[in-house]
Amino acid sequence: MEDVSTSTPSTSFAGSLRGTLGNYAALLAALVMMVALFSYLSQYFFSANTFLTIANDIPAIVATSVGMTFVLIIAGIDLSVGSVMALSAAVAGIAMLQWHWSLAMAVLLAMGVGTVTGFLNGAISVAWRLPSFIVTLGMLEVARGAAYIATDSRTQYIGDAISWLSNPVLFGLSPSFLIAILIVVAAQLVLTRSVFGRQMIGIGTNEEAMRLAGVDPRPVKILVFAIAGLLAGLAGIIQASRLEAADPNAGIGTELVVIASVVIGGTSLMGGRGSVINTFFGVLIISVLEAGLAQIGASEPTKRIITGCVIIVAVILDMYRERRRSRRA
Amino acid sequence: MPLFHGESLGKTYITPVLSHVSLELNEGEVLALTGENGAGKSTLTKLIAGLVHPTEGRMHLHERPYAPASRHEAEKLGVRMVLQELGLIPTLTVAENLMLGRMPSRLGFIRRSEMNRRATEQMAVIGLEGIDPRTPVGKLGVGHQQMVEIARNLVGDCRLLILDEPTAMLTSREIDHLFTQILALKRAGVGIIYISHRLDELQQIADRVMVLRDGRHIDTKPMADVVQNDIVRLMVGHDVSEERKRPIHETGPVALEVRGLGRGKVVRDVSFTMHAGEILGLAGLVGAGRTELLRLIYGADAKDTGEIHLEGSETPARIASPMAAVRKGIGLVTEDRKSQGLLLPLAIRINATLANIKAVSRQGWLRPAVERGQVGKLNEALGVKSHSIDQPAAELSGGNQQKVVFARWLHRDCKVLLLDEPTRGVDIGARADIYDQLEKLADAGKAMLMVSSDLRELMQVCDRIAVMSAGRLVRIFKRGEWTQQALLEAAFSGYLATQAPAQ
Numbered sequence: 001m002e003d004v005s006t007s008t009p010s011t012s013f014a015g016s017l018r019g020t021l022g023n024y025a026a027l028l029a030a031l032v033m034m035v036a037l038f039s040y041l042s043q044y045f046f047s048a049n050t051f052l053t054i055a056n057d058i059p060a061i062v063a064t065s066v067g068m069t070f071v072l073i074i075a076g077i078d079l080s081v082g083s084v085m086a087l088s089a090a091v092a093g094i095a096m097l098q099w100h101w102s103l104a105m106a107v108l109l110a111m112g113v114g115t116v117t118g119f120l121n122g123a124i125s126v127a128w129r130l131p132s133f134i135v136t137l138g139m140l141e142v143a144r145g146a147a148y149i150a151t152d153s154r155t156q157y158i159g160d161a162i163s164w165l166s167n168p169v170l171f172g173l174s175p176s177f178l179i180a181i182l183i184v185v186a187a188q189l190v191l192t193r194s195v196f197g198r199q200m201i202g203i204g205t206n207e208e209a210m211r212l213a214g215v216d217p218r219p220v221k222i223l224v225f226a227i228a229g230l231l232a233g234l235a236g237i238i239q240a241s242r243l244e245a246a247d248p249n250a251g252i253g254t255e256l257v258v259i260a261s262v263v264i265g266g267t268s269l270m271g272g273r274g275s276v277i278n279t280f281f282g283v284l285i286i287s288v289l290e291a292g293l294a295q296i297g298a299s300e301p302t303k304r305i306i307t308g309c310v311i312i313v314a315v316i317l318d319m320y321r322e323r324r325r326s327r328r329a
Numbered sequence: 330m331p332l333f334h335g336e337s338l339g340k341t342y343i344t345p346v347l348s349h350v351s352l353e354l355n356e357g358e359v360l361a362l363t364g365e366n367g368a369g370k371s372t373l374t375k376l377i378a379g380l381v382h383p384t385e386g387r388m389h390l391h392e393r394p395y396a397p398a399s400r401h402e403a404e405k406l407g408v409r410m411v412l413q414e415l416g417l418i419p420t421l422t423v424a425e426n427l428m429l430g431r432m433p434s435r436l437g438f439i440r441r442s443e444m445n446r447r448a449t450e451q452m453a454v455i456g457l458e459g460i461d462p463r464t465p466v467g468k469l470g471v472g473h474q475q476m477v478e479i480a481r482n483l484v485g486d487c488r489l490l491i492l493d494e495p496t497a498m499l500t501s502r503e504i505d506h507l508f509t510q511i512l513a514l515k516r517a518g519v520g521i522i523y524i525s526h527r528l529d530e531l532q533q534i535a536d537r538v539m540v541l542r543d544g545r546h547i548d549t550k551p552m553a554d555v556v557q558n559d560i561v562r563l564m565v566g567h568d569v570s571e572e573r574k575r576p577i578h579e580t581g582p583v584a585l586e587v588r589g590l591g592r593g594k595v596v597r598d599v600s601f602t603m604h605a606g607e608i609l610g611l612a613g614l615v616g617a618g619r620t621e622l623l624r625l626i627y628g629a630d631a632k633d634t635g636e637i638h639l640e641g642s643e644t645p646a647r648i649a650s651p652m653a654a655v656r657k658g659i660g661l662v663t664e665d666r667k668s669q670g671l672l673l674p675l676a677i678r679i680n681a682t683l684a685n686i687k688a689v690s691r692q693g694w695l696r697p698a699v700e701r702g703q704v705g706k707l708n709e710a711l712g713v714k715s716h717s718i719d720q721p722a723a724e725l726s727g728g729n730q731q732k733v734v735f736a737r738w739l740h741r742d743c744k745v746l747l748l749d750e751p752t753r754g755v756d757i758g759a760r761a762d763i764y765d766q767l768e769k770l771a772d773a774g775k776a777m778l779m780v781s782s783d784l785r786e787l788m789q790v791c792d793r794i795a796v797m798s799a800g801r802l803v804r805i806f807k808r809g810e811w812t813q814q815a816l817l818e819a820a821f822s823g824y825l826a827t828q829a830p831a832q
Binding site: 202272 | 651674697
């Protein structure tokens with residue numbers, strides 16, 4: 001979190017590198033330890049194959065988690081992302097299959113659909129001063145229903161026209177993964193270097209104080225939800241490319257994985273504190289855990305129990321880390 | 330035999346904040362505890378009240394070793410502390426707050442009428458029988474909330490009472506009630522430790538005065554033997570002339586004019602004019618509508634009637650929100666800087682540039698070097714004491730926090746500045762810095778409207794003082810026309826014909 005709110009005044013590159021590594025050290029260490037553990041437990045784990053599988057597995061979650069990080073920083077929450085993914089993919093799928101749109105146009109359409117739902121989430125909660133929890137819970141249902149209508153409740157097979165997005169192109173990495181990395185970097189820059197990012201952090205810290213300082217919180221909040229929707233729309237396409245189809249049941253429960261990843265990355269549910277890079281590590285931790293457990297032959301129920309425990313322990317550890325840091329400061 | 334005895338008490342976090350402080354308190358004695366912010370007063374009293382555990386030293390109560398593990402344990406032994414931060418639950422009623430933990434009940438159900446009756450009795454003790462015990466605390470003004478907090482601590486057995494800046498938000502009438510109550514407690518043999526910055530109060534109420542500086546005990550003297558200047562010298566370590574004479578200076582053209590401004594019964598038909606380069610004071614009792622008037626001008630609340638004109642213009646300015654006010658060159662220093670003024674966990678740098686982020690960004694992207702330069706200069710000009718401009722505002726003392734809020738409006742360079750109790754909870758040294766700053770701002774042609782409950786402060790700083798009473802602006806005094814007596818009479822005038830200033 002230091003990188004966004006109390007960054008050290010390091011002007012030299014070495015200094016800033018040290019500061020940056022310091023912020024990510026704990027999560028990085030946890031990740032390395034997990035990789036070491038699974039490599040010890042399974043002789044097949046430590047291989048390029050495993051890591052490439054993970055890398056091409058996570059882009060949809062990464063994109064959605066970046067949006068969720070922004071939403072949590074302004075002390076909101078977005079429960080609708082899973083449904084919005086399905087709806088966006090559904091609409092894009094219909095556009096490609098029935099209206100014969102190109103993939104590029106369909107991607108834009110999906111992002112547009114996502115943006116509109118996100119905008120509605122933000123605008124409604126701002127206009128009527130409703131908790132975003134409730135508004136996005138409503139949107140979760142609405143978007144899912146709309147996805148069923150759009151696809152006539154059937155999985156729409158799209159095929160090669162979309163699947164190449166998730167196939168390896170560069171060193172075994174897919175276009176989706178490269179897009180996800182690009183999103184992470186851009187979002188971290190926006191968060192730490194832009195006026196919009198600063199306003200997000202300020203609003204999450206103390207909205208009333210921001211208002212009295214002459215900053216209107218409303219457009220910032222609406223924009224944050226719109227961005228979260230846009231990224232969920234993009235994630236819908238990415239997921240469709242992996243499934244080679246638009247599935248109206250896609251993304252059920254995704255919001256929970258996404259929130260868990262963001263929180264493991266140290267973003268506060270109370271707002272005002274968060275980092276996109278750390279969210280990325282949070283996603284990696286969950287996916288390495290899942291891949292590792294699968295490789296050592298853990299059953300699905302066992303996997304879920306262990307993942308749940310890791311989420312809770314990670315947040316407890318982060319709380320201690322944060323407390324020690326604020327005492328030292 | 331002393332009621333309480335503390336021997337070379339100390340508390341070290343990372344660095345010592347208190348070391349080798351010894352004190353004795355007798356039954357029926359008021360010991361004044363004073364010192365600049367950060368001198369260790371709060372830490373010392375929190376040790377006694379069981380909120381903080383000492384890292385060195387011993388304590389005795391009634392000649393028996395005393396080491397409370399918690400505030401609860403201290404309270405069981407009759408040691409109570411009224412904290413500076415209000416510990417009330419705003420959504421519960423006055424009675425519920427007073428009786429929290431000891432509500433009269435039958436079969437688990439609260440006996441509401443019995444509870445309200447007892448609460449009324451308790452409020453009457455401090456002269457607030459006019460408040461309905463069924464009122465939610467959040468609906469009361471800060472001053473009344475403070476009185477409820479004090480009343481709560483007088484419930485049950487109380488042998489040693491610690492009051493931390495109890496009068497910071499009270500009107501003089503409420504202070505009188507409080508002092509009467511303190512005298513009654515003295516007669517009942519209660520030992521009282523009284524923390525305050527207000528030296529005139531200490532002289533009125535205290536038997537002995539103890540001065541702390543930088544976590545050390547400087548001196549303890551009988552109150553009768555010292556004059557105010559002695560105490561100030563002990564606190565600061567050198568002479569400070571608190572009495573300042575502000576020259577009458579020329580004021581410029583009209584900066585802001587308010588015509589018939591009103592909102593409900595809180596602010597009624599208020600009209601006045603402010604000039605560039607002028608400090609206009611706003612006096613009145615708690616609940617007279619001063620803060621509310623500021624919020625109306627600032628667009629933080631919607632007005633029912635009236636117009637605001639800027640810079641002599643005949644067309645009324647449209648100020649429907651704080652955003653519009655800031656755009657039109659008005660700034661507000663809020664009464665409660667912790668919840669409304671600052672982003673506490675964030676850096677000084679971020680807090681200072683909030684209102685004028687355009688000056689430190691280009692096309693939506695921040696320019697860190699530019700920001701550092703500008704904030705560094707502001708910090709230096711204002712004398713903010715901090716490790717760096719990256720230090721979170723939460724770690725600063727009250728006075729330095731207030732300077733950061735000032736820095737924000739200097740950075741914005743607004744024409745009209747609305748100041749709500751700008752020196753509340755600010756120590757004498759930093760207070761002088763703030764007065765200097767106000768003067769500089771006036772010289773630079775800003776118009777300032779300053780609310781304060783400290784009449785001496787207003788008389789010292791302002792060119793004119795407007796007095797509000799029961800929502801109306803009753804009179805505007807020019808420098809030279811006022812006396813403390815006249816200002817007070819005006820402040821009470823609105824209530825004489827009608828009712829007491831409840832809420």
